Amino acid sequence: MRHRKSFMQRIDDYLAVRRQAGFALKAEGAQLRHFARFAQQIGHRGPLTTQLAVRWASSSVGGRRLTAARRIEVLRPFAKYCRQFDPETEIPPRALFGAAHRRLVPHVFSDDEIIELMARCDGLYPPHGLRGASCAAIFGLMASSGLRTAEATALTRSDVDLDSRLLHIRCGKLGKSRWVPIHPTTADILRRYARKRDRDPLTLNSEAFFVFDFGRPASTHSVNYAFHILCDTLKWRPRGDHPRLRLRDLRHSFVCHRLQEWYAHGLDVDRSILALSTYLGHAKVTDTYWYETATPELLAIAAQRFVSCRRGTS
Structure with missing residues (x-):
């Protein structure tokens, strides 16, 4: 009988292959190792199955569907890799818990x-x-x-x-x-x-x-x-969509305050946003444009600009 590698061994192999191709996979690697430890703790034997994937994805603290969806997203390419060596491997469907990516409103610090x-x-x-x-x-x-x-x-x-x-x-x-x-x-x-x-x-x-x-x-x-x-x-509580305040919200706050300032002073934000995107180190300018609707205040400004544009006054 052919020896089946443990999930942890298979994960090490998978990460080595992906990193040789130029992918860092720091967060994904940590998530996959968490999956391997979970499978070991519950005594799972055999290949990766959809049932195991669902059980792990649902075990996150708070049980949020978005977190579960992101876990499935991390697991899918690993499952495809495992299937090369173990045909009994099941690839969990992408939409088991809905969309894995949804922009959540950050806490904007005053x-x-x-x-x-x-x-x-x-x-x-x-x-x-x-x-x-x-x-x-x-x-x-x-x-x-x-x-x-x-x-x-x-x-x-x-x-x-x-x-x-x-x-x-x-x-x-x-x-x-x-x-x-x-x-x-x-x-x-x-x-x-x-x-x-x-x-x-x-x-x-x-x-x-x-x-x-x-x-x-x-x-x-x-x-x-x-x-x-x-x-x-x-005793601060988050004002955004996240269940807990996050240090990265200081970065988000900087961007939101900057955009609000530009709008308040009548600057052409569309002409300046590429420079802001470069300043922030964003890979795509669309990542910066997202902030235009990141808070209710900025969303209201964006809506007003849309109305003005429709009227031909923009």
Whole structure:
């Protein structure tokens, strides 16, 4: 009888093949390994089946259909790969839980909320340590420049030119790099942070720009953890469609505020949005256009523009 590889072994093989083709698959890899652990925990034996896929997809915390649909979407290409080696493999239908992609309304932080969030960083443990100062600087940078969390935490000292007020983003999404200009006030805050950071001798040998206590570079996990602690302390609740506040909403807030500002000042948003898309590191300008309907306020503006266009006054 031919030996059947475990799901974890098959997943390792699958990810290796896809990554050789240039796909990063970080989130997908984590999801697939979660699937393998789930199958092992429930004692599943045999090939991947639709029944197993449904059971795993439905087991997410909260049981949201969108989450389940996205799990099926991750599982389908892996199932197709497995079928090459095990003909008994079943490929779960795409629409088992409906559409896997739906743009959810983000929580748009107000200026007062961002200021409060940064101020509360002083209360992070250890008192007066670098953790609080680093988180405050990262939150402020994301809110004022729209950086992704991973882009901010990956910054090195050589990536940050405060005299020219430029950041070199080397590890953007899909491996793309770009230069990001920052506002003079943002540069001043980062300069003050850097002076405080360098007063700690344990940070001097670190190449990372944002450093926690004992010279440890800030990570996306540690910054996200601190963010959720602060939001729980403040008892904030999300105003968007997501069940929980997310650190990436600082990036979304930057874009929404920028568009609202442009509309308020009568700027031609259609002419400026390509520059904004490049600034944000979006792969497609359509990803940036989505923000025009991301909040009720922007949706109302878009609707008014549509009406004006129909009347020939746009």
